[in-house]
Amino acid sequence: xxxxxxVTGFYEPRTSSIQYVVVDPETKKCAIIDPxxxxxxxxGRTGTMQADTLLAFIKDEGYxxxxxxxxxxxxxxxxxxxxxxxxxxxxxxxxxxxVEVQKLWxxxxxxxxxRADGSQWDRLFADGEVFKVGNIPARVIFSPGHxxxxxxxxxxxxxxxxxxxFMPDSGTARADFPxxxxxxxxxxxxxxxxxxxxxRVFTGHDYQPGGREPQWESTVAEQKAxxxxxxxxxxxxxxxxVRDARDKTLPMPKLILHALQINTNGGRxxxxxxxxxxxxKIPLDALEGAPW
Numbered sequence: 001x002x003x004x005x006x007v008t009g010f011y012e013p014r015t016s017s018i019q020y021v022v023v024d025p026e027t028k029k030c031a032i033i034d035p036x037x038x039x040x041x042x043x044g045r046t047g048t049m050q051a052d053t054l055l056a057f058i059k060d061e062g063y064x065x066x067x068x069x070x071x072x073x074x075x076x077x078x079x080x081x082x083x084x085x086x087x088x089x090x091x092x093x094x095x096x097x098x099v100e101v102q103k104l105w106x107x108x109x110x111x112x113x114x115r116a117d118g119s120q121w122d123r124l125f126a127d128g129e130v131f132k133v134g135n136i137p138a139r140v141i142f143s144p145g146h147x148x149x150x151x152x153x154x155x156x157x158x159x160x161x162x163x164x165x166f167m168p169d170s171g172t173a174r175a176d177f178p179x180x181x182x183x184x185x186x187x188x189x190x191x192x193x194x195x196x197x198x199x200r201v202f203t204g205h206d207y208q209p210g211g212r213e214p215q216w217e218s219t220v221a222e223q224k225a226x227x228x229x230x231x232x233x234x235x236x237x238x239x240x241x242v243r244d245a246r247d248k249t250l251p252m253p254k255l256i257l258h259a260l261q262i263n264t265n266g267g268r269x270x271x272x273x274x275x276x277x278x279x280x281k282i283p284l285d286a287l288e289g290a291p292w
Contacts, residue, residue: 003136003156007202008057011214012036012050015077015255016205018216021054022155023063024134030058031067031133032090033153033160034204035080037267041255044280046269051080055087065090066133070263071162071204072150073101075177075256079267081121091122092266095142095151098124102264104148104178108286109261120266125151143192145185146173152192159195159220162204164188167215168222170207171229176247177256178287182240189230197221251291257282 006023020033032054038047058065065088068081072095081092102116118124125131127142133155141152146163153160163173164185172189175182192201199220206214225231233239253259258280262269270278 005136005156005158007158009216016207017077024136027134028063029066029134030063031069033069037078037080039078051083068092070094072147073263075259076253078259078262081267093123094121095149096124096126097149100148105260105264143188145175145181145188148179158200160202166203168226169209174247182243186236186239193224195220252287252289
């Protein structure tokens with residue numbers, strides 16, 4: 001895939017997330033990847049500032065939104081996919097293994113009426129499935145390990161890997177969420193690192209190690225040469241040992257129980273109850289990892 005899309009990243013500091021607008025410069029058609037719906041857990045307020053910034057950018061540049069893409073059901077922010085679909089009519093998409101994540105969290109939330117069939121999205125992508133952004137060819141690479149459903153979008157020469165590889169000075173994503181696996185993560189990373197060296201790699205988070213400015217773009221060559229996990233721990237066993245040991249020290253993301261009931265539902269907020277207010281449901285003692 002030799003086409004080179006134009007990629008603009010939008011850093012969201014509350015959750016250290018990067019949202020992307022990916023454009024075919026020839027047709028001006030674009031995709032949004034991993035949009036954030038604003039949420040303040042202290043007040044319970046939601047907002048659309050991040051998503052509106054993406055829409056304003058697309059309008060100002062004269063782009064046409066063709067896709068709203070999520071790489072997986074996020075554990076640390078709400079997806080703005082449904083809000084953006086309501087504003088634009090553009091189709092939403094995610095990997096087809098999202099149904100496995102839905103089934104898992106349906107049980108955790110004791111949510112018998114929930115449809116764990118992926119019907120909350122317009123398109124469920126299979127591994128290897130192809131589509132286009134404008135005239136630029138795109139391919140879906142199943143990349144589990146961080147979650148059961150994680151995928152990479154390879155759009156032209158740009159790979160959007162989200163929680164699989166971070167910037168080289170940050171290593172790799174955790175693999176201890178329900179359904180996660182460090183062994184499976186290793187295998188997924190090998191597939192990404194087998195792409196051509198010049199492939200651009202765009203991550204979904206940056207936690208600014210050492211206090212540096214946010215970064216989100218590298219290359220496959222840079223990842224192979226300098227990623228603090230992949231360059232040093234070059235066997236599956238060594239990687240698993242360091243990844244599992246690191247994960248045992250990490251608390252659960254502060255929004256995981258808030259976010260999964262939104263994101264397994266395609267970015268939809270709960271329906272208002274009889275008083276007109278929406279409510280989140282937080283299961284107690286469902287997850288390990290309390291930082292006592």
